[in-house]
Amino acid sequence: MTRQAGSVDPWSQRLREGLQLQQQGLFDKAESIYRNVLAEQPQHALAWHLLGIAKAHQGSSREALRCFQQSLLIWPEDPVAYHNLGNAFKDLGCFEQSLEASERAIARRPGYAAAWSNKAGMLQVLGRHAQACAAYRKVLEFLPGDAAALGGLAQSLAALCDWKELQSVRRLVLNRFTAGQLAASPFDMLWLSGDPSEHRRCAKQFADELVASHRIPLSPAPSASCVKEGFNRPIRVAYLSADFHEHATAYLMAQVLEMHDRLRVKSFAYSFGQDSDDAMRRRLRAAFDEFREVRELADEDVVRRLQEDGIDIVVDLKGYTRGARTGILLRKPASIVVNFLGYPGTMGHPAYDYIIGDAVVTPFEHEAHYVEKIVQMPHCYQPNDGLRAISPETCRRSDEGLPAEGFVFAAFNNSYKITPELFDVWMRLLRSVPQSTLWLISDSEDVTRNLRSEAELRGVAAQRLVFATRKPLDSHLARHQLADLFLDTLPINAHTTASDALWAGLPVVSCLGDTFAGRVAASLLNTMEMPELITRSLNEYESLARELALDPVRLQTLKNRLMPKKSTSALFDAAGFTHDLESAYEQMMKFYLQGSAPQHFSVKEVRSHGAE
Incomplete structure (x- = not known):
């Protein structure tokens, strides 16, 4: 700050007036006051900071970022300005910079729960879920029972397939939701619950909170021209x-x-x-x-x-x-x-x-x-793009770490969609289909370790789980030919992942859920005129997958029906x-x-x- 210690800030009363306007949602009027102060005192760190907050509430993240940066040039030891700088970077999709800003805030105020929370969120977005879990636990040390931290912790635990801790955290999140707290984002509620009424209630809570916190007016547009x-x-x-x-x-x-x-x-x-x-x-x-x-x-x-x-x-x-x-x-x-x-x-x-x-x-x-x-x-x-290219490259099982012989179940959904109940089904399939392999996709050593450990707990050798790394789409589509059957997930189905499998000629076994997210693969299969691959319970899903794995003639018949449908099915008819x-x-x-x-x-x- 430019003023001397102990001196009276001549602009403090005007800034308080601006802050009161800002708290009433009158951001334009607050901005005018802050800019007037800065016109007289361009080196006023707090005025820059408050102007940044006003611009952030207006949705102008780039301008908010510049304001916070200017504030920190003047007063570089302000942890709150670093935290808000992190929020601005986050809103702009600059997640590494947001993480760095949060760490700078924490370095200046180690007990700053909000900065720890943003750090955890950025680690999560960047896929560093083990570190995100540690940061969320730190938030919970400062704010025991904090709903947002519990929801974030649940999300990263699910992504890691760390089901031991997830079970108790999930229960806490849902208990808070039942009590009326917004403990999870609407997107996370899709996998936390298979109840569509809970999805609607969560979405309403989230939207209402967003409207209230940002003072968003519902101002209908002028009549269409x-x-x-x-x-x-x-x-x-x-x-x-x-x-x-x-x-x-x-x-x-x-x-x-x-x-x-x-x-x-x-x-x-x-x-x-x-x-x-x-x-x-x-x-x-x-x-x-x-x-x-x-x-x-x-x-x-x-x-x-x-x-x-x-x-x-x-x-x-x-x-x-x-x-x-x-x-x-x-x-x-x-x-x-x-x-x-x-x-x-x-x-x-x-x-x-x-x-x-x-x-x-x-x-x-x-x-x-x-x-x-x-x-x-x-x-x-x-919709689907009927022009998606499949690489002509020759795919070999050895290139993907798959065994030369035996049946391959593919399950290429993101790891957070895998539930313990579904994994039980998959492990029973591996035990009942000789020389079978479960082919998953993950670049995370933590996920690989956790799922292989869970497999061994269920009596399945760890090496029967093979993990694919991510590849460009055309190469990923090409390697589907190495699999025999795609296994869907529930309560969230495969969406684009399922249409990728069908485009590549790989049959998909799905279980129909109660929610939009849990009915997508059924819609895809229905459009492909292959409703016999849609099941109504996990028991039926398991039975069908096993029957197909043990009946190569029946499975090949399905594949023979599937391939020609690429050119005739409405699913791939973009026009x-x-x-x-x-x-x-x-x-x-x-x-x-x-x-x-x-x-x-x-x-x-x-x-x-x-x-x-």
Whole structure:
């Protein structure tokens, strides 16, 4: 600070006024006061710090970052400024820098629970789950029973497959949730619970807390410009995501975006993720009519840009997943807001009008579990890119550490989706199918060690679990030929992972759950016209997997049916999917233009009644 010790800060009263305005959610007025102080005293560290907090609440993370950096140049020993700097880096997706800032805060205040919490979260995002667990335990030393720390600890324990401690932590998290505390993110609730009513309640709690903490106004956008224009122009659709690069969502959506009928839809990308120059990024830039880089804009500025672009429908491709900018959507930035593809569940807030699903993942009888109105696609809700390349390379079992002989069960889902109950089933399969191997995917030595230890506890030799390392998509698809059968997970199914297996010609055995997340593989299989691979209980799932493993003729028959379907199934018909999606957008707009509230509808039924 520039003032002398013991001197009176002549700007303190004005800063207190700004802070009071900020606490009331009047961030623009607070910002004006802070800037006036800085105009008179540009070396006032606290004014820079408070301005950074105001900008962060406005969703302007880049400007907040600059403010905190300026504050620390003036007063480099402020642990709170380092903590807030870490939050700004986190919001910008700069996780290593966020971790470093949190560590600097802790070095200056070792008992700073909030900084420990951010450190734990960044370690988790970076995949350093064992270190994240240690940091979350540190938070719990300072704040016993802290709900957020318990939820984070549960997430990292699940990712590590450290089930001994997870059992007790999971119970604490769910007990707090039952008591009305927000103890887990909506995304984590997908694997913590198979109850769709709990998913909705958690999403609502999360959205309500986000709105309250950031004072987010629900300010509906001006009426869509096509109210005046009718359908004499394409519907203006904006897709919002941080994942317009080499990412699972991009792999699924790329061809759909390329095939939009420009007479029906004008497509806009609003990208708030990190910029990159990978092949997928270049492909997507060419696919959209307009590509907006908005990562450095505040939430309110993004809303303003959407409205200046005359957007009719905003499509959220992130939901409650890492890198989301939910604050933009909760402001209701367009006449119609759609939850699609990125998050398999309700967003829990009335700013969202529709969720796009299908008759399997979102049957109309499940409508009570969604705040949004359900739109059912005629086939599967999941788009797929029929241009995904499979490497022509020759794959050998020895290259993957697989035995030369014997049956190979593949289970390529992320490790957090594996539950002890499911693992029991898999181990019984290995014991009952001679010379069989379970092929998993993980780059973590901790996961490898934990799962092999769990296998031995269940009477299965550790070496019968083989772990694949991650590879580029075309090579990963190619190595599927080394497996005999794909085993799905529950309560969260394989999503993109399952469509990858089917595209590569590998049959998938799945168990139908009660939630969107637990019904995706069934939707994929149903669309592929292979419903005999869908089971309704873990006992049935285990029996079917065993029968197929012990009956090579029956399994080969399935594979022979599967391969030709790549060219005939609706699952990989991007042109047909795009046409259906455009019909869905048109029906949403028709309800809106008629002055009707959003309604549940099936695209297939709409067509059969001649609504087009």
